[in-house]
Amino acid sequence: MANVRDVACALGARDEAGRIANVLRQLARAGIRRIALCANGCRDATLDEARTTAEALALELAPVEFREALGHDAPRAIAAMQAWRRWPDAPGVLMVDADWQGGFGPMLAEFLRDALANPGAITGVSGHVRDPDLDRRWQDIARLAGSPPSLRPFLLPQYVPLCTFARVSPRFVASPGLFFALTRRAGTPWRVYGAWDGRLLGNPIRGAEVAARVVAMLREDACAAEAILTGCAASAPPLCPGERAWPDVEAWMSCIRWEGSP
Template sequence: MLTAVIPVKNEAPSLKGVIKNLQAVPVDLIIPVLNGCTDGSEEIIRTLPATLEDPLVFTEPLGIDVPRALGAARAWERGAETVLFVDGDMDGPISSALKQLVVAVKKQGVDLALTNCYPPEELARVSDLAGYLLSVRLNLNRALGLAGAIGTASPSHGPHAVSRRFLASIPWRELAVPPVALAMAAKKGLKIRVGATIPHSQLGSPFRDAVHARRIAETIIGDCLEALNLIRGLPRQRSLNGNVYLGYHPERRFDLLAAHIPSRRGTGNR
């Protein structure tokens, strides 16, 4: 079964477009995870016939990436063999790329199919902050021996698809820290590849202010530093050159994640 997980945080205007893209794949099941929404997103979700699963609704904000982990756990419970992750604001013309990600997992044996959001034409116009973030992502991918296969791609950015074997191998908590999940998958010898290319400007994600952009970048940088320390057998710190990169990390509600994930005896995912 092909299942889509949609983390949703006040993204009512884009939800119909996201669902339309998923219908074009098509997927068997859609699991929306509503993350402290206050804009009517739940009401829109419940009116869409393509939503085959009651949404997971959390009135408290879960923080960045935690909804992804909760949706993955629900998909596991439902027997999903392939899970496609698409954020609730990604309503751009990306249905063909989503199909490519699914094909990579279902037909090509890939366990983690990533999106390259920075093809050369996009790289030419990135900001200094984005350029630094990409350098940190590339450094992690080099340390994992994956730079040749995935470049700067990361599960932190863009749609991606995973196999059931991936879900069985990575603890739920670590799905909420995507670069750490990437590092664990690489250490376990799972197959990781770029499955599609979608320039960041085509994802459909709305422009956010500079403060948000910096906090997102600091979140992902800190996550990459955690992943690098993990593979080196060091404490999972988020500091580099005297700077501590927290971003939105302190707002991740790992407590709510632990309270809602199912038990999985015998799966290897602890």
């Protein structure tokens, strides 16, 4: 079985100076030593705190900074690409949120042990959307894809075997619905780690406006996933914009493809 110390973590953070140190400490408790961080339009000391903590914990930190925010999920796509580029020997990429609180390190270690024991699959978690109709829709999407109905592919943590990105570009991590549908279409199975308890993360409560935007994006992602899974989309689907800065994601990824070229 692969060593958790070789796993790379992809992390997107926006104005998380008060939380990023604990997140890195908990990642270290779980055995993670490699972290790709996308600082997403931060106006505080998130990146400085991350560097200080990483140095203290002897973590390998590979930061990418954007002056303007890229929108929901897009920073994670950048971080996933950075992780793949920086550590091509990694068995996979772990994705978590930068606003988690509490001592979740041991629970994350168990998640990683389970994921690494199933190296051919993407490991996610179950959960619910507060909108019952939308939650049922995602349940139907999971069934349509031949995945566990309790899976919610937009929830974290997720462990993605690195070989996945050879078939489906990490740019699609910016749209969980597209990434889920495209990886299933490519033949990559998804599984659920049932022991994860998101209530222990102490996530800060977001305002009603933010929650409404997230629900709207999940609807958009559901449409994208359904189009792929039912064959209604082209073989190379257009990126679903939502409130995500797709052109910036594409521009950054296009630039890094040139690095090392003659």
